[in-house]
Amino acid sequence: MTLLADAATQSSSELAAAYRRVRRFTERLAETLSPEDTTVQSIPDASPTKWHLAHTTWFFETFLLRDQEGYRPFDAAFETLFNSYYNTVGQPFPRPQRGVLSRPSLALTLAYRQSVDEHIELLLASGEPNEEQRRVLELGLHHEQQHQELIVTDIKHALAQNPTDPVYRDGEFRLGDTPAAAWIDRPGGVVEVGHDREGFSFDCEGPRHEVLLRPHQLASRPVTCSEYQAFIADGGYNTPQLWLSAGWATVQEEGWRAPLYWRDEGDGHWTHFTTAGRQPIDPTAPVCHVSYFEAEAFARWAGARLPLEAEWEAACDKLPVDGDFADRLLDAGEALHPQPLANSPQGLAQSYGTVWEWTASPYTAYPGYAPPEGALGEYNGKFMCNQFVLRGGSVATPSGHVRPTYRNFFPPAARWQFSGLRLARDAG
Template sequence: MSLLDATAASASTAAVLAERYRHVRSRSTALAAPLSAEDATVQSMPDASPSKWHLAHTTWFFEQFVLATQPGYRVVDERWGLLFNSYYQSVGPIHARPHRGLLTRPTLDEVRAFRDEIDARMQRAFERGGFDELTLHTIEIGLHHEQQHQELLLTDIKHAFAHNPLRPAYRDDLVHMRARATPLDWQRYDEAVVEIGAPHWPGGAQFAYDNESPRHRMLSLPFALANRPVTNAEYRQFIDEGGYTTVSLWLSAAWARIQDERWTRPLYWDEDLEREFTLGGMRELDPHAPVSHLSYYEADAFARWAGARLPTEFEWERAAGSRVPSPADNFVERDALHPQGATGAGDGLQQLYGDVWEWTSSAYTAYPGFKPWPGSLGEYNGKFMCGQWVLRGGSCASARDHLRASYRTFFFPPDRWQFSGLRLAKDLA
């Protein structure tokens, strides 16, 4: 490629990225719009963050890792790095995560003004062609990072609202559809050597986080995968048949947790097992929708009770194959913000993407030959590869263009506040 061609290609990439930047940033603003200043400041538990912090942190990311690399740049407020750095130890000191709800200042209006100012500076830099190829890559990372925080903004505010005795709705105009679940069936897969993961990015044709690479081969033994996620009705049967009181179904750490915290049902289910709390307020439980807000412990216990198991993340990715997320999947774009029953045909795998993240039996660890991104962004994934489990497929709060078959998210086994469910698997002789 000639220098002229390379320059033109870079300009084209920058133009596409500038439009994507505006789209992603405006969605964060729209998601936060229904929230008052009080809503946006509350922190309901150490693992969650205030909505205001999500808005500020994602903005700090672009100032810290993009704009501040430009010669002569002056930050909006040099004090805010301490407040809005998440876990980048190589960048500087960090305000303790459990205490983010104490940050009444800066105010929500000041955070919004911060976002507007950084967006204006980014726009001017795009217009003058001020970003080199490496910086464009960092912007792409920042946009996917912001989409992750959009989902966290929704799940964190849901957790906060659920603790309010008024059980307020985040929005009362959400799309609400019901559809009958198809009968449970199994898709069979023979033994095969399969390729897993994504090509290293930058370099690969499609964006992928460093924890999705390198692409490598795995031996997949014969197995079967359920055609759809487990439903609320099926999980209700597990409860009715003593699932939470049968010690043989539970891992040791899981049994200790459910005893200590007195778990008897999924997070957000009402005691009557007929209603659940949603971002649209309290609703009648839909028996055909995928069960959600399960910990790994609960997903594993249910699979054991059902005479099955959880799939490995490699089995899940093999089954996904070349499938990609589509507008028919229940992502944030559908504006339901809650799992819904499948509306497609009954053949093949359903709801592989969207609705609920699906727990796998795979520990979150490095692929053979894994190399984190260079510099501070190398802290993004690799240092969390200890004690967490992988989920696949995205949820009703995920952005469609953020997901792919190789995408790996990860949480600790007791975590329940995400839209997490399960799909059964079993071994074949």
């Protein structure tokens, strides 16, 4: 899904077309859900689909329309209900309580989207938007793509609580025969990482700066389910020496014995809940829904480690940003689930799409970083604490959203995202 080549140079009609593409795909992701489905919030970290539909609309209304002469807000109460964390523009409704919002209804939420869409279209049709409007529109579209991914991950978690294993999106599961991973040598030395090229990036992706890397190796593909099953069978969840202290405490408190959504059916047979309902685990598919703690413990068990984000970026910087992304899988009638490789990996396979890959790097500011001024400065910078970076995108990510410098981030115990891992090790 091509978004924008460069918002600064696009015509109003091109901007409007990009806006429509993104907004329509959000609604496509929600079209299989009932009004009841869209209200459910299963954990404090997730949000109801209805809230995602409204919040992304609130973003455009708040930062593009609210100051337009003659514009009247669709509903003044929405300024609080659908504000996520922008304290400089109002008091956000508490995140853990979003699931109690039975109202507004889904129908009214969709009417809100339609109203704001009409006003954005009028704004773009009235003349060429200025530089600030272009910047905010572009940010808003990438922001909505982030919430498209969250719609998939959050509704999957909500439906997984239902013992009837309901289907969110049916689709085919690709057959494959993933070969053994190979180690790919990577040189050491000084490399440059961070965004400094044309096109959009989030503020946390820069400034571009130099990093010194030691010679290392990266696995040619992500870790598979069969490899993770070997970790489980070898007592991985019962061996404290493999775990960080905080990770071991979490394993004990939460009772983890396998990745999220996995279920041991006995006699070595495992199933897991997917967006297409409960399915047998394909041992050749990449493992997903593991936390940073689990990824780090598995790497230690395997005699390896997780890659640094600079190692990942330096290795993947010149690779095509191509892979299994949400819109491509839907268009092909395939399941929104990590698929196995059909051929021997060439270089670093499945680097983009498939699963977000945990890195060993904490989510902190790059040298020289400063958050933008104003309300939009709250977007990324204030979350640079107690989180780890993931790279590459997943099957829930829309195509055109990620790039080599893209930094996703989650707390180390998070598992409801499509998160997996690729191994690394020092050379020599």
